[in-house]
Amino acid sequence: MKPFDYVRPATVTEAVAAAAQPGAAYLAAGTNLLDLMKGGVSRPDRLVDVTHLDGLDQIETLADGSLRIGALVSNADLAHDPEFARSYPAVAEALLSGASAQLRNAATVGGNLLQRTRCVYFYDTASRCNKRDAGTGCDARDGENRTHAVLGWSESCIATHPSDFCVPLVALDAVVEIEGRNGRREIALDALHRLPGNTPERDSALEPGDLIVAVRLPPPARGFSAHARYLKVRERTSYAFAVVSAAAALRIENGRIAEARLALGGVAAKPWRARAAEDVLRNVAPTADAFQEAAWRALADAKPSGDNAFKIELARRIVVRALLLAAAGTPARLPALPASPFASTSGAIHA
Amino acid sequence: MPELNLTSAPAHLRHGSNIGQPLTRRDGVLKVKGQATYAADNHPPGMLFAVMAVSSISRGRVASLDVAAAKRHPGVVDVMTPSHKPPLAIDPELKTNPFVFRMEVLQSDEIRYANQPIAVVIAETLEAATEGALLLAPRYETLPALVGLDVGESFVPPVVGVGNPTEVHRGDVEAGLASAEKQIDAIYETPPQYHNAMEPHAIVASWDGDRLQIDMPTQGLMLSLARIAELFGIAHDKIHIRSPFLGGGFGSKGLMAGPPTLGIMAAKLVGRPVKLVLRREQMYGPVGHRAPTRQRLRIGADGEGRLTALDHHARTVSSTFDDFYEPAADASHTLYAAPAIRTLHDAVRVNTGTPLFMRAPGEATGSIALESAIDEMAWACGIDPLAFRLKNYAEVEPISGKPFSSKALRACYEQGAARFGWAKRSLQPRQMRDDAGLLVGWGVGTATFPALMFQAQARAAIRRDGSGVMEIGAHDMGQGAWTALAQIAADAVGLDIDRVEFKAGTSDLPDAGIAGGSAHTATAGAAIHSAGAAVIAELADLATNDERSPLFGAGNAGVIAREGRLIRRDDESRSESYAEILARAGVAEVEARGTGAPNPAAMEEYAMHAHGAVFAEVKVDPELGQVRVTRMVGAFAAGRIVNPHLVKSQLFGGMIWGLSFALHEEAITDRRSGRIMNANLGEYHIPVNADVPPLDVITVEEHDPHVNALGIKGVGEIGITGSAGAVANAVWHATGVRVRRFPIRIEELLTQH
Known part of the structure; x- marks a missing residue:
């Protein structure tokens, strides 16, 4: 493979300086990056290994009630933290529905956020791809695209963001803490991933050298723990990316929805927050009809980017089901098949 | 090769007769300890690493390779190309016998399929060879790729499979269809599939003068040896091949293919031992695959639900340069007692590596179509699908009229159905639900595979x-x-x-x-x-x-x-x-x-096949369309069972592959470039553990005095047949939706509700 420099900085400041150079890439667990390098999709000149940086592997509750998750916490450790799973059950469920046990043991929080699309044309270096090589064209647009985006896509790019973890995070207004050349800043997770527009080569709002050091869930995120689910339809029971997924979280007071949160996965280049759907659920009873209305709102702007019109109808149904499951209440234990339609004994509608 | 320390006396060993005992595998401990030496585990002194550069187009020619750039890369020793390679003794395009397939060993710059080897980089390290291959940066003259089952002129191949007639008929199918009370006319499609053995093709080759030492997984030591001997012009006794363990073959390691031949050539070129191991994506081209099929079945039945005619036509593909035709329609020869049967095949040529035998070649593709169509006919006749199969039970082989050497299929149906609880099945589809409201469906498929002898x-x-x-x-x-x-x-x-x-x-x-x-x-x-x-x-x-x-x-x-x-x-x-x-x-x-050896007299007199019945339960989310197999029971009669423990594992594996065929497996081919877009085990879906339900295998007692002296029929491939159809039929029974394009996809099941 292509020779590259490997540096292991001692501090975050050193890391940022090392990674700000052209051709540099951060290396955490490498569950995505190493595959990209082996396939010639990504050819960095320098890897900046951040796995030895101190203080990035903590899960801590802050004074204001926020939860701060260090960027190097593994997906498995986070999902299996009992306090975390109790407070943010949809996030834990999403984590455990992703990848395989082996990958979850290695993969980190920061890396999960920054994983690249799974568009097969992005991975196939013989294909044209605007995301991989800006301005070359998009072979997915008229290609094998039944799993591609139905929201927020452009003629330049119809790829989706594959993360499960990000879907409930964006629903819960997660904030990303970033260390950069100009010091620390934070942005909403919803603003981290970019829609493709004419510049699909830029996945995120990060600048060269920017290092995600933590993800923070603000205090209100805990308020949904009694009614929060993640649902993921996929082509096998495990170790497959979502065809479509949804995170639904409700705060129910006196039999009415005080506040709803809804986000979709597998439908766009970013985890897709469905605020219009949330709006119609404010202060209504949690009924199937209300959820149907929300589903229509959530997908109002959806359009097929290829042989994937079915994903729009599927997404509506997933939204309804996820909301029904959330309304029914978070199960006391995470199901054995997290986020699977086969996980639960409640919520399925009898035809 | 170090001595193999196979477990010689397992604790549960019983004395007396060994055949029939469920011994655990004697190489198991070696494998668990990582001490079983597979081909790529060998590192003779001085060994170099060879990496293939493969074509990213599927039709055209290589216009240029930047050999100088590759050679400049530190560690690269040499680059083998069409103009720089050791000579072969015979033209690799020459078909010296029916078991010889054409291979790409840099004999020209022509490209016939994607992932075809176009150069081999030999280096001191795997990393250097890998980067060297990338630095070749090939430029191509590209021609439009031939892709899909409808491209170009179709033709009727001279034979299908290994020498089977392309068209076979018995009785008058058209008359049988015309007289039928009920008719089914349905088209089923199966996708290209790849063997995907866990162990990739690999070779370690060392020349010592004109003597050749090879470590290579092969399903045919002597066939490989003979092919190597003729390609390199050396005597058989100068070649020694070690192949103690294969990490799966499934047909892809049966015959000498291009890539291991390139490994031997590379060793000759550099005068040092060379190891060449395929990357996963490089297995999607030069080492065979199961071709796609489109199968039209026309079936007639009388008012009693007895078949009057069975017409099975299969369209498949072969490569542009060689011939292997998936004999899918032949699956209709042996199972159901139709008085008139016709099977025929046609094909088109596409830019693909030549298809090859893959786990029940013809039987697997044909079985899922036939079992689906039989199920459709049972439903048209209003008869339980198992009862329908029993009503049309073949007492003699339908296509030939020969008696069976043995056939305990009726017992398979009975024992399998009893274990499964088939009697409680609703006739109508979309009637059964579980406590969670998931749709439940039950399906059956008949398994069959010929009892062959070489x-x-x-x-x-x-x-x-x-x-x-x-x-x-x-x-x-x-x-x-x-x-x-x-x-x-x-x-x-x-x-x-x-x-x-x-x-x-x-x-x-x-x-x-x-x-x-x-x-x-x-x-x-x-x-x-x-x-x-x-x-x-x-x-x-x-x-x-x-x-x-x-x-x-x-x-x-x-x-x-x-x-x-x-x-x-x-x-x-x-x-x-x-x-x-x-x-x-x-x-x-x-x-x-x-x-x-086979007994020609017995083969003349008897039809020889193993049989089985597979029952599957699926659950389907009524709104979301995701499918999960929740239970499978397979009852198989395959003559004498040498080791019930190993046989059960074989049958489990086959049943899982059947599930995979019905629900998961598909090589996704870009319709423009002919490239396979999911050539990796992340995206080419096969079942993971969570997809595999509790499996139950019954081996039905069967005594066969004719197949061979030991009465053994073989169990390697039968498990995939019947199983795929059983799952597909269960999906129909759960949903009322008959999906005829495999694998069954979520969108097909997103029916209105």
């Missing part, structure tokens, strides 16, 4: 210490040959298994034939059986002709061999140990050879 030899010896030796160049692909064949060997020489040294897996041993066609245990087993009988006869001659032996004069009565002794058949009190016989005779050992 040619094999074995050498047996009895040594002075009374122990035995059995030598045969047999192949353990994971199925358990090290164990099952050793069990047959032990019985063949009348010794316990721990007293027989069983040697296999190298090319200096007697030819065991190809490990394919589910025939290896039967074929190699027959050779072992006959070699054992022959060596016992030698030993008996020594004893019965020696007046000092208690067996003297027993020639007419005969002796039997048991537990290391020869025993007079009509007087068990008179016996002598092997060691005593050899000691008195003053010989170090006696040896003999034996042969296994």
Whole structure:
């Protein structure tokens, strides 16, 4: 493979300086990056290994009630933290529905956020791809695209963001803490991933050298723990990316929805927050009809980017089901098949 | 190769008869400890690494390669290209026998399919060779790719499969259809699939003058050796191949392919040992695959639900440069008692590596279509699908009229249905629900696979210490040959298994034939059986002709061999140990050879097949369309079961592959470029553990006096047949939606509700 420099900085400041150079890439667990390098999709000149940086592997509750998750916490450790799973059950469920046990043991929080699309044309270096090589064209647009985006896509790019973890995070207004050349800043997770527009080569709002050091869930995120689910339809029971997924979280007071949160996965280049759907659920009873209305709102702007019109109808149904499951209440234990339609004994509608 | 320390005496070993005992695999401990040496585990001194550069277009030619850039890369030793390679003794395009396929070994700059090898970079390290291959930066002259089942002119190939007639008929199908009360006319499609053995194709090749040492997984040691000999123009006895373990083959390692040949050429070019291992995506091209099919079935039935005609047409593809035609329609020859049957095939040529045998070639693709169509007809007739199959049970082979050598399929149906609880099935689809409201469906499929025999030899010896030796160049692909064949060997020489040294897996041993066609245990087993009988006869001659032996004069009565002794058949009190016989005779050992081969007279008289019945339960989310198989029961009758433990594993594997066929597997081909877009195990879906339900296998007792001396039919491939159809039929029963394009996808099941 292509020779590259490997540096292991001692501090975050050193890391940022090392990674700000052209051709540099951060290396955490490498569950995505190493595959990209082996396939010639990504050819960095320098890897900046951040796995030895101190203080990035903590899960801590802050004074204001926020939860701060260090960027190097593994997906498995986070999902299996009992306090975390109790407070943010949809996030834990999403984590455990992703990848395989082996990958979850290695993969980190920061890396999960920054994983690249799974568009097969992005991975196939013989294909044209605007995301991989800006301005070359998009072979997915008229290609094998039944799993591609139905929201927020452009003629330049119809790829989706594959993360499960990000879907409930964006629903819960997660904030990303970033260390950069100009010091620390934070942005909403919803603003981290970019829609493709004419510049699909830029996945995120990060600048060269920017290092995600933590993800923070603000205090209100805990308020949904009694009614929060993640649902993921996929082509096998495990170790497959979502065809479509949804995170639904409700705060129910006196039999009415005080506040709803809804986000979709597998439908766009970013985890897709469905605020219009949330709006119609404010202060209504949690009924199937209300959820149907929300589903229509959530997908109002959806359009097929290829042989994937079915994903729009599927997404509506997933939204309804996820909301029904959330309304029914978070199960006391995470199901054995997290986020699977086969996980639960409640919520399925009898035809 | 270091000595293999196979487990010789498992704790549960029973003495006496070895055949029929559920021994655990004797290579299991080696594998668990990582001590089983697979081909790519070998590192002879001075070895270099070779990496193939492969074509990213599927049709055209290589216009240029930047060989200089690759050679400049540190560690790169040489770059093998069409203009810089050792000569071959014969043209690799030449088909010297029907088991020879054309291969790409840099004989020209023409590109016939994506992932075709176009150069080989040889370097001191794998990393350097890999980067060198990338630095070649090929430029192409590209022609439009031929892709799909509808491209170009179709034609009728001269034969399908391995020499099967393209068209076969019996009775008047059109008349049968015309007279039918009910007719089904349906088209089913199956996608291209790839073998995806866990172990990729790999070779370590070392030349010493004109002698060639090879480590390579192969399902056909002697076929590979003969092909290498003719390609490199060297005598058979100059070549030694070691293939003690395969990490799966499934047909893709049966015949010598291009990539391992390139490894041998690379070793010759640089004059050092070379290792060449395919990357996963490089297996999607030059080492065979299962071709896609489009199958039209027209079936007629009378008012009683009896078939009047069965017409099965299969369209498939082959490569632009060679011929292998998936014999999908042949699946309709043997199962259902239609008075009129016609099967025919046609094909188009596409830019693909030549298709090849893949786990039940023809039977698997044909089975899912036939079993679906039979199910559709049962529903059209308003008859339970199992009852319909029984109503059309073939008492003789429908296509030939021959009696079956044995056929316990009725017992398979009965025992499988009872275990599954089939009687509680609703006739109507979309009627059954579980407590969570998920749709539940039950389906059945009939499994069948021919009981084949090839040619094999074995050498047996009895040594002075009374122990035995059995030598045969047999192949353990994971199925358990090290164990099952050793069990047959032990019985063949009348010794316990721990007293027989069983040697296999190298090319200096007697030819065991190809490990394919589910025939290896039967074929190699027959050779072992006959070699054992022959060596016992030698030993008996020594004893019965020696007046000092208690067996003297027993020639007419005969002796039997048991537990290391020869025993007079009509007087068990008179016996002598092997060691005593050899000691008195003053010989170090006696040896003999034996042969296994099909019996043409029996084949002329009988139809020989294994059978089975598979029952599947699926659950389907009524709104979301995701499917999960929740239960499978398979009952199989496959003659004598040599090792029930290993057989069960084989059948489990087949049933899982059937599930995979119905729900998961598909090589996604870009319709413009002909490139396979999911050439990796992340995106080419096969079932993961969470997809595999509790499986139940019943082996139904079946005595077959005709197939071979041991009555073995083989179990390697039958498991995938029937299973795929059972799952597809269960999906229909759950949802009421008949999906005819496989794998079944979520969008097909997003019906209105």
